[in-house]
Amino acid sequence: MRAPRLLIASLLVAAALVAPASAFGKRLIIDGSTSMLPLVQKLASAYAKSTGKPAPKVGGGQSAVGINDAAAGRVDIGDASRDPIRGVDPKGLVFTKVARDGVCVITNSSNPLPNLSQELIEGIFTGAIRDWSRVPGATATGPIDLFDRDAASGTQDAFQQIFLGESLKISPSATPESSEGLEVSSVGSDPSAIGFTSFAATINGGVHTVSLGGVPCTLRNAKSGQYAGVRNFWFVTKGVPKGEARKFIEWVVKPGNKTVRSIVSSEWIAIH
Amino acid sequence: MLGAAAFAVLAIIVAMLVTVFARAWPSFSHNGLAWFGPGGDVDAQLRAMQQLQPLPGHSVYWFRAWPLIWGTLLTTGLAVALALVIAVLAAVFLTEFAPAPVKRVVDPAVRLLAGVPSVVYGLIGILAIAPFVNSHLISQHRKESVTYVVQLNGADLTTATLILMVMILPILVAITADALESVPPAWREGSLALGVNRWRTIWRVSLRAARPAIIAATILGTARALGEAVMLAMVSGGRGFAANPLDGLTFFFEPVRPLAATILQNSEGLSNQPVMHTMYAIGAVLLVSAAMLSLTGWAVRRRLGRYGIQT
Numbered sequence: 001m002r003a004p005r006l007l008i009a010s011l012l013v014a015a016a017l018v019a020p021a022s023a024f025g026k027r028l029i030i031d032g033s034t035s036m037l038p039l040v041q042k043l044a045s046a047y048a049k050s051t052g053k054p055a056p057k058v059g060g061g062q063s064a065v066g067i068n069d070a071a072a073g074r075v076d077i078g079d080a081s082r083d084p085i086r087g088v089d090p091k092g093l094v095f096t097k098v099a100r101d102g103v104c105v106i107t108n109s110s111n112p113l114p115n116l117s118q119e120l121i122e123g124i125f126t127g128a129i130r131d132w133s134r135v136p137g138a139t140a141t142g143p144i145d146l147f148d149r150d151a152a153s154g155t156q157d158a159f160q161q162i163f164l165g166e167s168l169k170i171s172p173s174a175t176p177e178s179s180e181g182l183e184v185s186s187v188g189s190d191p192s193a194i195g196f197t198s199f200a201a202t203i204n205g206g207v208h209t210v211s212l213g214g215v216p217c218t219l220r221n222a223k224s225g226q227y228a229g230v231r232n233f234w235f236v237t238k239g240v241p242k243g244e245a246r247k248f249i250e251w252v253v254k255p256g257n258k259t260v261r262s263i264v265s266s267e268w269i270a271i272h
Numbered sequence: 273m274l275g276a277a278a279f280a281v282l283a284i285i286v287a288m289l290v291t292v293f294a295r296a297w298p299s300f301s302h303n304g305l306a307w308f309g310p311g312g313d314v315d316a317q318l319r320a321m322q323q324l325q326p327l328p329g330h331s332v333y334w335f336r337a338w339p340l341i342w343g344t345l346l347t348t349g350l351a352v353a354l355a356l357v358i359a360v361l362a363a364v365f366l367t368e369f370a371p372a373p374v375k376r377v378v379d380p381a382v383r384l385l386a387g388v389p390s391v392v393y394g395l396i397g398i399l400a401i402a403p404f405v406n407s408h409l410i411s412q413h414r415k416e417s418v419t420y421v422v423q424l425n426g427a428d429l430t431t432a433t434l435i436l437m438v439m440i441l442p443i444l445v446a447i448t449a450d451a452l453e454s455v456p457p458a459w460r461e462g463s464l465a466l467g468v469n470r471w472r473t474i475w476r477v478s479l480r481a482a483r484p485a486i487i488a489a490t491i492l493g494t495a496r497a498l499g500e501a502v503m504l505a506m507v508s509g510g511r512g513f514a515a516n517p518l519d520g521l522t523f524f525f526e527p528v529r530p531l532a533a534t535i536l537q538n539s540e541g542l543s544n545q546p547v548m549h550t551m552y553a554i555g556a557v558l559l560v561s562a563a564m565l566s567l568t569g570w571a572v573r574r575r576l577g578r579y580g581i582q583t
Contacts, residue, residue, distance in 0.1 A: 034323070034324075034544075037543065038540075060324075060543065060544065061324070062324075127420075130419050130420070131419075141412075142412045142415060142416070143412070143415045143416055143419045143423070145423055145425045146423060150510075150537050150538065150540065150541075151315070151318055151319035151321075151322040151323070151538070151541065152322050152537075152538050152539070152540035152541030152544075152547070153540060154540075157323075172313055172315060172316060173419075173420075173421065173422050173423045173511075174423065175423060175425060175427065175509055175510055175511060175527065176315070176510045176511065176537070177510060178505050178506075178510065178536065178537040182398065182506060185398060185399060186398070186402075186425075186427070189398075189399065189402070189403040189406075190403065190406055190425055190426070191407075193425070
């Protein structure tokens with residue numbers, strides 16, 4: 001008699017463990033761009049908190065993974081941190097813009113560099129240009145002190161993707177800082193420094209923000225699309241989003257959603 | 273009840289060890305003993321891991337920790353060596369020579385300093401010391417001489433070692449001074465009565481008797497230096513660069529990054545499996561080092577015990 005009773009008891013326990021997951025309907029599965037991972041994770045848990053639904057399961061990978069997985073139906077939503085490319089992306093995908101992500105190039109306030117071109121940024125950050133004398137408009141002299149962020153940083157990833165693309169790499173001799181604050185204070189205390197940060201960190205940072213191709217690095221110019229150091233974050237779905245995926249995406253892009261707005265503006269640029 | 277508490281502590285420690293080593297295993301098994309050796313740019317390897325794009329011809333777990341281990345040995349070794357000399361001299365002054373009013377002020381101040389959180393030292397380091405080193409100690413010429421290899425900007429071996437030394441100094445002074453105080457007066461009086469002068473008495477009697485305590489203090493200091501992450505991540509330069517003593521004076525201005533600081537600097541990418549396993553592997557190395565340190569301390573004190581020195 002004992003064994004069957006044990007069996008029933010353990011089955012009941014197992015059923016009780018499984019029940020909560022299935023009782024509230026399907027859990028959304030999202031994967032794709034690792035750059036978007038921190039944002040989407042925060043959105044997912046805020047979504048669960050404010051709607052009482054199970055939090056979507058969020059994974060990383062690359063933009064291409066998110067796009068292909070969404071097209072193949074392996075995930076409900078794919079994350080892509082690059083714009084759709086006609087002819088490359090599988091047909092029938094819908095891209096919904098959820099946020100923008102961008103970086104400002106910063107220098108010490110004693111070296112108020114008026115402007116940098118894309119070529120100069122490439123040269124300086126890849127280490128091809130190592131002396132301020134080769135940078136027009138610079139008041140600093142001597143070797144350039146290059147400040148990078150850790151490999152794990154989303155800002156680093158944004159800088160890499162926006163300014164250097166797939167093939168170029170930031171010079172390995174750059175000093176990596178582990179946070180935005182340290183990056184700003186290091187650049188702020190070193191007259192020959194150059195680095196980059198998110199938009200939020202440049203406000204009251206005591207550093208000089210460099211214009212890009214004549215366009216100042218401000219939130220307004222980033223939102224309007226004039227400033228080029230910006231990329232878009234997209235949710236990718238197979239066809240028009242349906243069911244739970246639609247509810248989640250609508251919650252994220254709804255204009256008046258204060259929760260989403262405060263999450264996005266902490267490190268990124270809100271679309272509204 | 274007490275037994276249960278002791279058992280719970282033991283169980284937690286065992287569970288922690290098992291978790292750390294189990295999670296660390298993939299990193300060690302992919303790299304073998306070469307994990308500890310030199311081989312390429314450790315930052316490039318970590319970056320490849322973060323982006324899940326393996327370096328050409330290698331697995332994504334490819335990792336050679338030597339620059340980080342070397343950075344740990346340098347910062348910890350230099351800081352402890354400097355701190356030990358200064359602490360012994362300071363403790364001798366406090367117990368033997370200091371006038372009572374000085375002692376009344378310095379003694380509590382030293383004990384207070386022992387409790388300063390390391391992030392405060394990090395702040396002072398990054399906002400005051402590193403900019404000073406950058407603008408006053410590193411010449412433009414020195415920067416230019418190595419600009420194609422590494423960048424010198426004040427966050428470096430010197431800054432890290434000096435602040436680390438200041439951090440562990442109070443605990444070394446406090447323990448050494450306590451030990452010198454508790455040397456039986458009769459021993460010193462006996463020595464003096466035999467016509468031995470004051471310095472020789474301090475050297476041959478007081479400091480000898482205090483040796484076990486000095487060793488214990490050194491081990492505590494080393495453990496703190498070894499595990500220090502926040503301050504070192506802020507002021508050591510953050511580059512996984514193996515500073516080269518053959519570079520002459522420039523060596524002291526080269527950036528380093530110790531093991532513990534590496535875990536901190538990669539914490540944003542922990543959701544990434546290879547990074548997570550590698551960080552656990554670094555954690556495992558730090559755990560084993562700390563355990564060996566305790567064992568060494570125990571062994572040394574046991575040896576001293578044989579010569580009749582009380583521990």
